Amino acid sequence: MSRPISQPELQTIHDVIVELAQRAGERIVSAIDKKRPDIQSKLNSVDLVTQSDKDTESLISNELKRTFPKYAFMGEETAEAESVNENGGGIFIVDPIDGTTNFIHGFPYFSISIGFCYHGTPMVGVVYNPVRRDLYSGIRGKGAWKNSMPIMQTAHPLGTLNDSLVILEWGAERANRNFQIKKEMFCAFAERARSVRSLGSAALNLCALAEGVCDVYWEGGVHSWDVCGAWPILLEAGGRILHGNTDSEARVDDRVYLAVRGGPNPAPLVQEIRTVLGHRKLEYD
Numbered sequence: 001m002s003r004p005i006s007q008p009e010l011q012t013i014h015d016v017i018v019e020l021a022q023r024a025g026e027r028i029v030s031a032i033d034k035k036r037p038d039i040q041s042k043l044n045s046v047d048l049v050t051q052s053d054k055d056t057e058s059l060i061s062n063e064l065k066r067t068f069p070k071y072a073f074m075g076e077e078t079a080e081a082e083s084v085n086e087n088g089g090g091i092f093i094v095d096p097i098d099g100t101t102n103f104i105h106g107f108p109y110f111s112i113s114i115g116f117c118y119h120g121t122p123m124v125g126v127v128y129n130p131v132r133r134d135l136y137s138g139i140r141g142k143g144a145w146k147n148s149m150p151i152m153q154t155a156h157p158l159g160t161l162n163d164s165l166v167i168l169e170w171g172a173e174r175a176n177r178n179f180q181i182k183k184e185m186f187c188a189f190a191e192r193a194r195s196v197r198s199l200g201s202a203a204l205n206l207c208a209l210a211e212g213v214c215d216v217y218w219e220g221g222v223h224s225w226d227v228c229g230a231w232p233i234l235l236e237a238g239g240r241i242l243h244g245n246t247d248s249e250a251r252v253d254d255r256v257y258l259a260v261r262g263g264p265n266p267a268p269l270v271q272e273i274r275t276v277l278g279h280r281k282l283e284y285d
């Protein structure tokens, strides 16, 4: 059995990645000011990457490998396979720009997301929106913060879907069974919820739940780098992240998530969403 990781070590990791996310953010914002980003497509025409994504990942990976050589690194732009439990130890999981499409369009909802997983569990996370200069962070067992102020769990109970603001994302698929399910669920939520949002950054969506400004997030197809940085933030703010297809607590690489904000009495809302989902299951390799 390897040793548990100590709170002082988690705090050190937190402080380093906060500083790094802010430094990366300044670079990304200065790239916006200079020119339209250089865009390339990955899986298809809606799955995009820019030179800023690559440069930012390289800055973050160089710094983390230099500062914490004993821990592994996985980033969206360089990962060859998704593995969150590297050698059974610690791994940094990074999305250099979560919300690349928003970044390309200048829509100010994208973030640098840096998470640290230990034995497959997200323990520390930072999500930084460099346009709004909103910095969210969390350490498991210690708390979550926005711009250095503690994020307090709301006392406002979760209600029904009818009382809820729901986030559903479209991802990078446009013509398969998963996309069909997302279309059906968009309509189902639109009919039943107070309203539906699709904002384009999984990391910031989970932070919106942590702050209590949205109630539900449902998405499939994202990866551990999209969610790992925000994971400890939402859990420390009292929220829950469940597998999107089953009743179990989610693992960071499940790729299908149903998350709810903190607050008393989440079970009836989760049950209502499960009933609306019915037989629909999003499937990813």
Ligand code: LIP
Residues within 6 Å of the ligand: 076, 095, 097, 098, 099, 100, 101, 169, 170, 171, 172, 200, 201, 202, 203, 219, 222, 226
């Ligand atoms: C994005 C996610 C978003 C999802 C997009 C994309 P990226 O991350 O955060 O929720 O719907 O397809 O994966 O690719 O901008 O880092």
